[in-house]
Amino acid sequence: MPSDSIRYLIVPGWHNSGEDHWQTHWQAVLPNSARVEQADWASPQRHAWVAQLDAAIRASDTPAVLIAHSLGCVAVAHWAATAPTAIARRVLGALLVAPADVERPNCPPALAGFAPIPQQPLPFPTHLVGSDNDPAASAARALELARGWGSEAGILTGAGHINAKAGFNRWEQGFAYLYRLQSRLALRAA
Template sequence: MMSEADFAGRGTTPLVLTIPGLNSSGPTHWQSIWERTRGDCDRVDLGMWASPRRNSWVTKLDHAIKMAPAPVILVAHSLGCLAVAWWAALEGQPYGWPVAGALLVAPPDCDRNDACQAVGGFGPVPKVSLPFPSVVVASRDDPYASIDRSHSMAKFWGSHFVDVGALGHINAESDVGAWLFGQRLLDRLIASANDRARMPPGDRSSAGPWSLYPPVAAPGPEHSGTRG
C-alpha cells in the first residue's frame, strides 16, 4: 500500500471495497450492480456467508484492507457493517488511513432478543468511534433494526446518520436498482477523501464528507447528525 503522502501527491482515487452481509449479495442487489457498473468497486470475499464468524470476517477484512494498492472506502451492508465496526474496535488505525471512509447501510441490531444466531454472534454492538469518516444509512421499516436503534449505532460510531424513509432492509427486495442516492453518498465520501489528503495533517480529523460540501438531499425523510 502506498503511503498517505504518496496518495496526496498522486491524487489517486481510493479503492472501494464492498462488504456484503449474511448470505452475501445476489446479482440484483445494489452492491452487486455497483461492482458490475462503477469500475471502482471490489467485493471482499469474507467466506462462510451462511454461517459467519465474527473473528474470521474481521481477519479477512483486515487482510483485504492491508493488501489494497490504495487507500480504501468501505461500503458495507447489513451484517457487513458490524464486521467493519468490529474491525475498527479490534484492529484500529490512525484517523482516515488506510481506511478513508465508510458507507454503512442497514446495520442489523445484533443485540435484539430475536436476532438469529448468525447476527447475534456479532454482538454486542461495539461502542467505538470509528477512526474514519462514516455514514450510516437506515430505513424506518427495516425488520432487523428499529430506526431509533440504527440512530444509536450511528452515535456509537461517530457516524453521520441518514434516514431514507421506508425502504425495508435496503437490499434487492427494496427495489432500489443501482441505488443512485447511495452512489451519491459514496461519491461524496470519495471526493472528501481526496480533498482531505491534501490538507495539513492536523486538519484532517475534522474534515468529514459533510464539512467540505453541501449536504446530499435524501429522496425522502432524512435525519442527520454528526459525532456524539
C-alpha cells in the same frame, strides 16, 4: 478525489449480496472495486469475517473506501475496534447501509456471535444510511449506532432493509451518499 487513487471494498452482509443487489451493481460500475469474500456466508463467524476484511484492506497500500451493508457494517465496526492504527489509516472512510442490529431480541441465532456491537467512534469518516421500517434495525437503533460510531446519518422512509427484496437493485440515488462521503474525505485531505 481521483478514482485511481482509491479503491472500493464492498462488504456484504449475511448471505452475501446477490446479482440483483445494489452492492453487486456498484461493484460492476465503480472503478477499482472488489468484494470482501467470506468462506461461509450462511453461518457467519465474527473472527473469520473480520480477518477477511483485514486481509482485503492489507492487500494493497492504495487507500480504501468501504461500502458495507447489514452485517457487513457490524463487521467493519469490529474490525475498526481491533485494527492497528497504521492499518486503520488505509481506510479513508465508510458508507454503512442498513446496519444489522445483532443485539435485537428477534435477531437470527446465526448472527449472535457478532454481539455486542462496538460503540466507539470509528477511526475514519463514515456515513450511515438506515430506514424507518428496516426489520434488522429500527430507525432509533440505527441513529444510536451512528452516534456511537461518529457517523453522519440519514434515515430513508419506507426503504425496508435497503436490499434487493426492498427494491434496491441498482440504487442509483445511493451514489449521492457515497459522493457526500467522498466530498468530506476530499475536504479532510485538503
